[in-house]
Amino acid sequence: MSTPRRTPLYDLHVELGGKMVDFAGWEMPVQYPMGIMGEHKQCREKAAVFDVSHMGQVELRGADAAAKLETLVPTSITPLAEGKARYTFFTNEQGGILDDLIVANAGDHLFVVVNAGCRDQDIAHMRANLDGVEVIELMDRALVAVQGPKAVDVVSALCPAAADLTFMQTTLADINGVPCRISRLGYTGEDGFEISIPEDKAAELTRAFLDHPDCAPAGLGARDSLRLEAGLCLYGSDIDTTTTPIEAQLNWAIQKRRREEGGFPGADVILKQLTDGPARKLVGIKPEGRAPARHGVEVQLTDGAKIGEITSGGFGPTVGGPVAMGYVASDHAVTGTEVNLIIRGKSHPAKIHNLPFVQQNYKR
Amino acid sequence: MTLYFTDEHEWLNVEGDIAIVGITAHAAEQLGEVVFIEQKDQGDEFEQGDEIGVIESVKAASEIYAPVDCEITEVNEDLEGNPGKINESPEGDGWIYKIKILDAGQLENLLDAAAYKELIG
Secondary structure (H helix, E strand, O other): OOOOEOOOOHHHHHHOOOEEEEEOOEEEEEEOOOOHHHHHHHHHHOEEEEEOOOOEEEEEEOOOHHHHHOOOOOOOOOOOOOOEEEEEEEEOOOOOEEEEEEEEEOOOOEEEEEOHHHHHHHHHHHHHHOOOOEEEEOOOEEEEEEEOOOHHHHHHOOOHHHHHOOOOEEEEEEEOOEEEEEEOOOOOOEOEEEEEEEHHHHHHHHHHHHOOOOEEEOOHHHHHHHHHHOOOOOEOOOEOOOOOOOOOOOHHHOOHHHHHHOOOOOHHHHHHHHHHOOOEEEEEEEEOOOOOOOOOOEEEEOOOOEEEEEEEEEEEOOOOEEEEEEEEEHHHOOOOOEEEEEEOOEEEEEEEEOOOOOOOEOOO | OEEEEOOOOEEEEEEOOEEEEEEOHHHHHHHOOEEEEEEOOOOOEEOOOOEEEEEEEOOOEEEEEOOOOEEEEEEOOHHHHOOOHHHHOOOOOOOOEEEEEOOHHHHHHOEOHHHHHHHHO
């Protein structure tokens, strides 16, 4: 194992009392002294700052970059209006998911953000398959997420242009004189921004956000409980090369033209599942008791028949109890269905639940 | 009363052949906010090292092990409704079991406060 990498905000995390852990080869704060519950609630009620600099930021440059990227993903990138971002995923020939990502039309290039754990593999994948497209990994930029109902106040206090963005819009703007890319999106279910900042200014701007009275730092622990309540997939847990986008209920990210034309890896498998319906579906699962059901827990019908498995689960601070997601046989993927979760050999009652567990509060 | 510790971060407060068992303040701090505890039943018997419960924090699940051969004589049932007591008072109200020690000789292999302090650095 190589030594974990550090983001430009490492020293700030340590100064703020962050408990540092190795995550996907990066030394990241799992929580600060406030604790996961407090940080989670901070984000739901006010605003929280997350360091997500471990994610890969990539520029794709070249004529037809968008059309070429479409050969790797099932989402329409042509047309994608300038200043708009979309959620999509790289698929493989079996219809599985290689990674999920955000792609934005940044005018003269595409701006792509990929998961930390898939970063090297994704870049190699794009370099190998996007002929004539320059794939530029931005190594000198931090990525900071400001999330929560007060995120717009925190960011627009320093950059009024941020308030003009709506959900899934992106723009270049100066924050305290520092040129940044500001995108109105996130991974918490709340309104908020992800801001790409030159690395030498990252700590300075993060401190400026934290100076706002409604803003506090939050770590990976809260990021996970927030996204889980919001019903957002975690790559490597809920989606991977063995799950298709249709099983994962990501049909909405495959637009009409792409359904008609195909032309992406695994299109035969994915489009067939779209038509016929998948054999299993990703659903929310709400344990009735207090025991959290985590990745790998078996889901059974009340008669004991196995119908699936939990892919992520834990305690939802806003829900005030355990929440989970998992795949179950499509016949039983019906809200309200009573199931049992086998946690450490014991059966715990639960119900299939609509996703998300909490209302998403995006600025549409 | 004599206080013992295990290298699995449990404490035992021993009086005669009875001990109160819980997890250490260090363990509670490492776990983070406890949201659930699964306890065994009164009357259950265990050998040293057997799993005797699971504590779930917001972060992860973590097992509790029998510090010595024992029979559970009392379960702290307050924890079921208020598992956060383990964080608030891990070495007080957050106790987990009262046990009857079935092999007192095993206490010799446990740590005293100084040795435990050294273990956690």
